[in-house]
Amino acid sequence: MVNLQKKALEIRKDVLEMIFHAKTGHTGSDLSCTDILVTLYYDVMNIDANQPDDPNRDRYIQSKGHAAEVYWAVLADKGFLEKEELKTFSAYGSRLIGHPNNKVAGVEMNTGSLGHGLPIATGMALAAKKNQKHYRTFTLLGDGELAEGSVWEGAMAAAHYQLDQLTAIIDRNGLQISGASEDVMRVEPLADKWRAFGWHVLEVDGNDISALSEALHQQPVTGKPTCIIAHTVKGKGISLAENQAGWHHRVPNQVEFDQAIAELEAQLEVLDHE
């Protein structure tokens, strides 16, 4: 797991560089879910950049589309695009826009409007069942996103169709653009809500790759989709952004950027000595 922790720090550095260079991006949102994407892409999912359309591949739908920078960084590192292209992020005409874009191999669906991922993932998981395929479908949602009614329409349908190969991961960092999600629109009791909708629910530390790995590798409960509530820290990894709603889409200035990179490198150094 040390290697994956290092990978997550490297990805965080890529994310900060993209955002600092482009002067735009969702810094806090990217950093909160970086460990989730790293666990999925390096430890859990069956995917291959050389066969992006393999009908048996696992599916990933990033419903919280605004955390696009971390998605681009992971896809580049996995070989779905050249790392050099990350420099074009948000530039005129670039494929690497501020939300997932299926012009890039590896991105299944365009997202950006919140509340869309779970219905889509439900359709994909239902198709797997009908086609007698065994791939798994994952979707990552933000916690602020849970105020969207379409999330719960999808939650109902996934349970109704007993889609046990479907996993929804909630990036529960507790913050959204205007402040604490419990103040903006209360979502608790969150686990009870998903259970009441007929889902199997797990709660983990969403910045702990070992815990995420264990949860994501668990055998599903037959006939029930799984919801993993991943308790995360918004802005995780750089002290000035951690747990700060204001960093939802703030861009670091030069001083902040240098400090952030230095912090990430210090954490890498610690891991090197383990």
Next chain:
Amino acid sequence: MNKIANRQIMCETLLEQAKKNNDLLVLTSDSRGSASLLPFAEQLPTQLIETGIAEQNIVGMAAGLAHSGKRPFVASPACFLSMRSIEQIKVDVAYSNTNVKLIGISGGVSYGALGMSHHSLQDIAVTRAIPNLEVIIPADRFETKAVFNYLAESDKPAYVRLGRNPVEDCYSEELTSFEVGKAVTMQDGRDLTLIATGETVRVALDAALALEQQGLSVRVLNIHTIKPLDQQAIIKAAQETKLVMTLEEHSIYSGLGAAVAEVISAIPQSAPVKILGIADEPAITGKTKEIFEHYGLSVENIKQIVTDYFRKNG
């Protein structure tokens, strides 16, 4: 008097196609009855997916199914499908380019007595502004069959509006083909052109007959495909005839008439365009025919406007 509704033809055609291709799925939002899909549900239960009354989810799920190689047809009332689900249509279907066919049933003022919540008089406006989405409205049962045979083979996202009640035939026999984006000249003429779509095509044909009895030569264009629009047919009409009148079961704003006017406005010395449709108000309730007559989508009103125009303008 035709007694077969277009939605029944849809069901028959989809059943026939779905028996040949088990990837063809129909999704309903508690709408299998109103879509006349009960025979489909009975004969191919594994190819009918019920989503309950959840119009956002039905389109999202359809997009996920299409992405995995299925050929989903979403059959849901046009009033909800074109409004409640429009963001899923824009993003999950059109933008992501998933092969979803969106079938707006009971379109226009089919649910005439149920009021504005159940009328879909803005669906052309909103769907035609979305890139990568075909917009199709068949005129009668023969065209409906041809359209659904086309849709079963096509790989492109499409929105199709169907009315609820049987409509009089516009064609005299089964069609052998359907060419998307190609207007049909139902009859040719030199003096004026009536341009119609869906249930107003029959009105246009009846009005043409009445005008011919007054000595006018009338062209009738059936724009079954609002998008992609057959611009050439419209330009020709504006150049070769002296008046263009559009007829639609839709708001007078941003529908067929607006689409025709957008094309003609760039053509020098073209015929003027008169747009007939439903006024910008919560539409009066009643039966389709009553509502059409109330808003002037009637032979009498068309005759009046045309007669006045030619009296003043020769």
